Amino acid sequence: MTRPFLGFGLGLRTDHYQHIIEHQPPIDWFEILSENYMVPGGKPLANLDRIRQDYPMVMHGVSMSIGSTDPLNTRYLDKLKALIERVEPAWVSDHLCWTTVDHINSHDLLPLPYNEAVIKHIVDRIQAVQDYIGREILIENLSSYVTYHSSEMSEWQFVNEIARRSGCFLLVDINNIFVSANNHHFDPRDYINGIDPDRVMQFHLAGHSYHGEMIIDTHDHPVCESVWDLYQYALERYGAVSTMIERDDNIPPFAELHEELTRAETIARRTLTAEQLAINSGRMMQGVA
Numbered sequence: 001m002t003r004p005f006l007g008f009g010l011g012l013r014t015d016h017y018q019h020i021i022e023h024q025p026p027i028d029w030f031e032i033l034s035e036n037y038m039v040p041g042g043k044p045l046a047n048l049d050r051i052r053q054d055y056p057m058v059m060h061g062v063s064m065s066i067g068s069t070d071p072l073n074t075r076y077l078d079k080l081k082a083l084i085e086r087v088e089p090a091w092v093s094d095h096l097c098w099t100t101v102d103h104i105n106s107h108d109l110l111p112l113p114y115n116e117a118v119i120k121h122i123v124d125r126i127q128a129v130q131d132y133i134g135r136e137i138l139i140e141n142l143s144s145y146v147t148y149h150s151s152e153m154s155e156w157q158f159v160n161e162i163a164r165r166s167g168c169f170l171l172v173d174i175n176n177i178f179v180s181a182n183n184h185h186f187d188p189r190d191y192i193n194g195i196d197p198d199r200v201m202q203f204h205l206a207g208h209s210y211h212g213e214m215i216i217d218t219h220d221h222p223v224c225e226s227v228w229d230l231y232q233y234a235l236e237r238y239g240a241v242s243t244m245i246e247r248d249d250n251i252p253p254f255a256e257l258h259e260e261l262t263r264a265e266t267i268a269r270r271t272l273t274a275e276q277l278a279i280n281s282g283r284m285m286q287g288v289a
Contacts, residue, residue, distance in 0.1 A: 067098035093138035113148035114158035143217035156194030220249035
């Protein structure tokens with residue numbers, strides 16, 4: 001898979017279905033939460049079918065549990081594969097984490113120790129998933145709040161090695177890097193510098209909440225200034241990468257999210273050359289300096 005550039009997108013949320021259908025706002029693409037549409041029918045799926053007629057889509061999951069020691073859930077993968085065939089997404093992603101143990105879903109994205117044994121385990125599982133669904137996947141870095149004594153390397157070394165060996169690509173969550181850097185006291189630029197640009201397919205931008213000295217990745221606030229600065233640094237390192245804003249709680253009116261996304265494109269246009277951007281539609285920000 002070569003790296004396509006879709007432009008600037010938003011997470012597709014139920015609050016905004018009607019606005020999108022009625023007004024067809026100038027958004028380059030949408031990301032859907034895969035598990036919300038792994039159903040045989042219903043209104044969400046009907047709305048998705050309408051919206052995908054006008055916009056490119058990507059799929060993002062939270063339940064693959066690629067780091068678990070449980071066997072891969074083939075029932076889940078069958079549903080995922082069926083949704084892929086229906087949506088025809090540009091790509092499919094999930095998180096570099098584990099969520100299940102003894103077939104019980106914790107519904108939390110839980111971190112992994114960074115060592116060679118875990119790398120081998122996850123590489124085998126990613127390759128098995130890619131063979132099963134017939135395409136490469138993207139894996140996303142977590143925001144984390146604990147570390148393991150058994151870790152032997154940095155998170156970025158761990159992530160980079162998994163991508164290199166498995167042949168998968170990366171969804172780099174800029175906010176998650178910022179959150180983890182604060183919580184574990186490392187320089188977030190070291191993380192960005194440590195990732196192979198050729199493996200980076202997508203960016204996430206999001207907000208977070210402070211709980212004392214700890215930052216929690218809550219997706220319920222606008223993107224903060226420090227994350228915008230880190231986004232610009234990532235653009236300088238990786239070039240043009242398809243970018244979207246995640247908002248999962250305290251969801252504002254669509255126009256407010258669109259305005260925030262406009263800022264992402266403004267930063268990209270001021271950071272990168274027109275050749276690097278190669279905007280696929282040019283719909284959002286024509287004429288912006």
